[in-house]
Structures are given as structure tokens and as C-alpha cells.
Amino acid sequence: MLTPEHLHALHNLPLAAKRAAEGLLHGAHASRRRGAGLEFSQYRPYQPGDDLRRLDWRLAARSDRYYLRESEVDTSLAVHLVLDATASMNHRDDNGLTKLDYGRLLCAALAYVASQQGDAVALTILHPAGLRHLPPRADARQLPRLYHALATAEAAGSFPDAATLAPLTARRQPALTICVSDLYEEEGEIERLLTRLRAASGEVLLLHLLAHNELAFTFRGAVTFEDLETGRTLQLDADQQRRGWQQHLQQWLRDTAQRARTHGFDYYQLTTAEPLTNALREFLRRRSLA
Structure with a gap:
């Protein structure tokens, strides 16, 4: 872990910023999550209380089961x-x-x-x-x-x-x-x-x-x-x-x-x-x- 004085001694803010963050971003909160967004991600079974507008009616007609379309939502x-x-x-x-x-x-x-x-x-x-x-x-x-x-x-x-x-x-x-x-x-x-x-x-x-x-x-x-x-x-x-x-x-x-x-x-x-x-x-x- 670099000390502040070591980072300052680099005389290079872009490099110092990157070095300071090394190892910190692993496991950090992702910028996207599943929900009602624009980019399709996966299906999941319908549960009482879910928004009926997200039901895939075509899939329901073929399978006689109810599934919701989940999407990736930008959480930036x-x-x-x-x-x-x-x-x-x-x-x-x-x-x-x-x-x-x-x-x-x-x-x-x-x-x-x-x-x-x-x-x-x-x-x-x-x-x-x-x-x-x-x-x-x-x-x-x-x-x-x-x-x-x-x-x-x-x-x-x-x-x-x-x-x-x-x-x-x-x-x-x-x-x-x-x-x-x-x-x-x-x-x-x-x-x-x-x-x-x-x-x-x-x-x-x-x-x-x-x-x-x-x-x-x-x-x-x-x-x-x-x-x-x-x-x-x-x-x-x-x-x-x-x-x-x-x-x-x-x-x-x-x-x-x-x-x-x-x-x-x-x-x-x-x-x-x-x-x-x-x-x-x-x-x-x-x-x-x-």
C-alpha cells in the first residue's frame, strides 16, 4: 500500500490515482443490477405482486407458465x-x-x-x-x-x-x-x-x-x-x-x-x-x- 507521500512523489496524478485504487475495486459494487431496464438479461418465474407489464405473454402461451423478463439496469x-x-x-x-x-x-x-x-x-x-x-x-x-x-x-x-x-x-x-x-x-x-x-x-x-x-x-x-x-x-x-x-x-x-x-x-x-x-x-x- 503506497503512502500519500510516495504517491505524491510520482508527480503524475493519473498514475497516482490508478496506483491508489489498485486492489480496491475487486468485489466493488457493480454498476448494473437486474430489474426493469432496457437490456434483456434473463427470465424468472412470476411471483404475486410482480408488475404484470413485465410478463412475457408469448412464453406463457407456449409453456402455460408465467415468467418475467429481467433486464440489466444501469445504477451509475x-x-x-x-x-x-x-x-x-x-x-x-x-x-x-x-x-x-x-x-x-x-x-x-x-x-x-x-x-x-x-x-x-x-x-x-x-x-x-x-x-x-x-x-x-x-x-x-x-x-x-x-x-x-x-x-x-x-x-x-x-x-x-x-x-x-x-x-x-x-x-x-x-x-x-x-x-x-x-x-x-x-x-x-x-x-x-x-x-x-x-x-x-x-x-x-x-x-x-x-x-x-x-x-x-x-x-x-x-x-x-x-x-x-x-x-x-x-x-x-x-x-x-x-x-x-x-x-x-x-x-x-x-x-x-x-x-x-x-x-x-x-x-x-x-x-x-x-x-x-x-x-x-x-x-x-x-x-x-x-
Whole structure:
């Protein structure tokens, strides 16, 4: 199993996405199932309560038995990837990866897995200069488009304003929205966006991304912290403040998870130090319920 830093060292998003998903897709939920579809699959005996319109009357006349025609039904989804590219995603972990580096790898791997399942994949990169949006498609050229958009994304500024985000929530297209974000916000703007996306599109899977060094607070001695979005600084002794920091952070994480679930989001926390397969499995688990 390749670590995130090994995947990042490939400097090749298509290859990294494929390597991250290797071995994961075996036994994954198939994109087609039997039911009332278009492509004929097989017959099965009639059971009380079945739709009589699916009875094969010609076969019944020949055999004096009642059979239903079953077909393969496409169960593909529209998967909408939303990547937070605000300045806080430039935070760098001890393994050398920024949150944006990890987010790029994760979105690329999610797009690869979704496309292998026959899903149409969309991508939105959020930054204050405007939305970078690729609408959902399932054609062969979509993955290269997504990889290029991810590879060239840069984190900067604060979260986009409501007017910039309006086109996203105006589209009422059923989809599974997957948001990758560290959830650093000023006044609940990310929560509001995801609430509107859930109302407009359906299910939301929130992948809350943290750096391992901020979760474990691995800093030592006198440290100056800078807010990457506002430029404000804070000086403290990391050894003295570690316990208080971790208590405060754990309370914030509990509150964040509770609010997300209250809004009906599927919430999953991960760090930049863990393999991508954990989040990919969560996506496949959520997809199997769709």
C-alpha cells in the first residue's frame, strides 16, 4: 500500500490515482443490477405482486407458465467532487505534503474509482477568484480534464462569497457530492454551501481533512503560528499549550461531526498521513447504498 507521500512523489496524478485504487475495486459494487431496464438479461418465474407489464405473454402461451423478463439496469451515479482550495489548504504536514497536495491525490483517485464504476464525474475547485467547474461526464476525455484541473489548482485566499457560489447551487441535478475540505471557515460558509448542495443534488459525503501535525500537535518549543487566510500570527510555547490545544481541537471535531450529521451529511475524518484507500472505501460504501 503506497503512502500519500510516495504517491505524491510520482508527480503524475493519473498514475497516482490508478496506483491508489489498485486492489480496491475487486468485489466493488457493480454498476448494473437486474430489474426493469432496457437490456434483456434473463427470465424468472412470476411471483404475486410482480408488475404484470413485465410478463412475457408469448412464453406463457407456449409453456402455460408465467415468467418475467429481467433486464440489466444501469445504477451509475453522478459524482460531484468539491475541493476546497482556500489558503488554509497550504498547511504542510510533517511528511512534506500540504492539505492541497493530499486533496489533489484524493480527488484524482476518487474520480478514477467512480469512472471505473461507470459514473459521470464532475469537479468544482473552490477559491476566491471564482469557481473552476467541470460538469459531470462519463466520456473517455473527462478524467484527463479532471487531472489537469487538479494538477494546476493552487490554494489561495478565503472561501468564495455567496454570489460566486450561486451557480453551483442553482443546478438541480441528482448527484453524490463529495467535499474535501479542512472546514476552516469564518461564519459557517462551507456548512451553508453543503446544505444547499444537499437540497439541490441529494447526498453529501464530507471528507474532513486534517494534517497529522495539527491533530497530534507535534510542534516543540516556541512556535509562531500564522493564519494562512488572514495573516494573523500567534506566538506560544507548544509544550505548554499541547494539552489545551488538543482538548479544544477534539471538542471542535466532535461539534463539527455532530453539526454535519444534523444536516444529513455523511461525515468522515481523515489526515494527510493516512492511505487514500480509507477514504476510497468510504466512497464505495456510500455508493453501494445509493
